[in-house]
Amino acid sequence: MRKExxxxxxxxxxxxxxxxxxxxxxxxxxxxxxxxxxxxRQSENETFDETETTDYLYDEPESxxxxxxxxxxxxxxxxxxxxxxxxxxxxxxxxxxKVDGKMTYEDEKYTYKLGVDVSKYQEKVKWDKVEKEGYEFxxxxxxxxxxxxxxxxxxxxxxxxxxxxxxxxxxxxxYFFSQAITEDEAIEEANFVLEHVKDQxxxxxxxxDPEIVYNDKSRTKGISKEQFTKNTLAFCNTIADxxxxxxxxxxxxxxxxxxxxxxxxxxxIWYADYVGLPQTPYHFSMWQYTDKGTVDGIKGGADINxxxxxx
Numbered sequence: 001m002r003k004e005x006x007x008x009x010x011x012x013x014x015x016x017x018x019x020x021x022x023x024x025x026x027x028x029x030x031x032x033x034x035x036x037x038x039x040x041r042q043s044e045n046e047t048f049d050e051t052e053t054t055d056y057l058y059d060e061p062e063s064x065x066x067x068x069x070x071x072x073x074x075x076x077x078x079x080x081x082x083x084x085x086x087x088x089x090x091x092x093x094x095x096x097x098k099v100d101g102k103m104t105y106e107d108e109k110y111t112y113k114l115g116v117d118v119s120k121y122q123e124k125v126k127w128d129k130v131e132k133e134g135y136e137f138x139x140x141x142x143x144x145x146x147x148x149x150x151x152x153x154x155x156x157x158x159x160x161x162x163x164x165x166x167x168x169x170x171x172x173x174x175y176f177f178s179q180a181i182t183e184d185e186a187i188e189e190a191n192f193v194l195e196h197v198k199d200q201x202x203x204x205x206x207x208x209d210p211e212i213v214y215n216d217k218s219r220t221k222g223i224s225k226e227q228f229t230k231n232t233l234a235f236c237n238t239i240a241d242x243x244x245x246x247x248x249x250x251x252x253x254x255x256x257x258x259x260x261x262x263x264x265x266x267x268x269i270w271y272a273d274y275v276g277l278p279q280t281p282y283h284f285s286m287w288q289y290t291d292k293g294t295v296d297g298i299k300g301g302a303d304i305n306x307x308x309x310x311x
Contacts, residue, residue, distance in 0.1 A: 070252045070279045078256060085262035087283040091308065096277055102134070103289050103306045110308045113137060115204075116295055117175070117288065117303045120157040127161075127168035129297030137171040137204050137307065139270075142193055144177035147218045150185070152192050166201050173204025175249060175270075176235075177211065179220050181227075183234035190238035197244070205247040207270055208235045212258065229260040236267050247286070252279050270305070284308075 066082040090109070097104050105112045115137030118125055130138070140161045143154045155161075158174075165172045176193050180186040186208075193206060210232055212220055223231075232248060239246040248264055251272040255261055261282055271284035278287055286307045293304035 066281075068281060070256070072253050073274075078253070080256040082281045083261045087265050089278070089281060089283050091278075093277045096306075101294075103287075103304070105306060105308060109310060111311055112306050112308055115139065115170070115305050115307060116293075116298065117141075117305060118157070118161060118298065120155050122157075122298050122300070122302070124157070125161060125164070126297035127164045127170065130165075130295055131168040131170055133296050135170065135295065135304075137173065137305075138165040139173045139175055139204060139207065139305065140165065142174040142176050142196055145179040145185075145189060147179045147213045147216070147220065150179060150181075150219055152189065154196065158196070162200050171203030172200075173202060173207060173247075174200075175207035175209045177209045178231070178235065179213075179218070180210065180231045180235070181219055181223055183230050186231040186234040187238050190235045193239065194242050194244075202244070205245040205268065206239050207247045207249050208232055208239075209249040210235075210254070210258070212254075223258075225258055225260060228258045229263055232259060232264055236264075240267075255280060255282060 066084065067079060068082060069077055069079050071077050091105065092107055095105055095107050102114060103112075113136040115135050116130060117139035119141035127138070138161070140158060141155045142158050142162075143152060145152050162172055162174070174193065174197060176189055178186065178189055180189055190208075197206065210220075210228065212218060212223075220228075236246045236248065245268075247268045247270050248259075249270045249272065250259060265282070268285035269282065270286040270288065271278060271280055271282075272288040273279055274290055274292075278284070286305050288303055288305045290301075291303045292301040295302040295304065
């Protein structure tokens with residue numbers, strides 16, 4: 001059994017990065033290594049920020065409250081002020097340990113389980129093999145709104161994935177890729193989801209996945225943080241009012257620039273970050289820690305998640 005203590009490696013990288021920042025100065029903050037670290041999902045709608053080499057640095061300006069610096073998926077650094085009214089992260093980062101390549105976590109309050117998330121781009125997943133690999137849940141894309149015309153579509157593999165994953169004994173949840181620009185559109189998306197889950201067995205939440213497509217023309221570009229937050233709450237409130245558990249998908253850029261965290265954290269967060277450890281100062285219930293995992297039954301790099309569960 002191979003154990004990898006992520007916390008120690010994380011601190012080593014933090015020291016190295018701190019020294020690099022001191023030497024290179026602010027001129028390096030706009031440097032990009034997109035060819036090495038940025039992967040666009042193969043979708044007209046999905047763009048994802050990722051990095052394997054970034055860490056966060058906390059700072060404490062006297063008059064501004066707590067702030068921090070983080071790196072996005074292009075290794076561009078951003079300075080943000082932490083929303084002190086939002087729920088802070090509760091986990092001991094030293095307890096995130098990889099065992100035989102899989103993330104684990106255990107302390108007095110939390111245990112964990114592992115799962116995957118998929119869409120039509122993983123083609124026909126062999127769910128029996130995924131379950132035999134030890135994964136306990138699956139987050140399945142139910143549908144998406146196009147990022148140019150705004151039409152809503154059902155994911156082509158949704159029906160197959162949700163039925164086959166349930167048959168294989170996995171707990172199943174769904175997510176919807178949103179390009180809503182108004183609260184009415186977000187509610188429309190929520191009702192679309194409700195229509196397509198009413199006859200399905202769900203053991204995991206329904207997730208709102210509101211994204212900005214940074215590298216292409218997108219109908220959501222220019223949406224204010226306030227409106228983005230209102231759209232998020234409109235979707236989540238509609239799902240919750242129908243009696244379902246709901247969760248919000250977010251990475252550091254969205255937590256900083258697109259979402260008012262203290263307003264949305266009545267709902268759980270599915271946090272995406274591919275560094276050694278999470279950069280976020282905010283609490284989350286699930287962490288998508290890689291999009292390059294190897295999972296028997298899934299073609300190519302797999303998105304793998306760890307869910308933290310109160311004992």
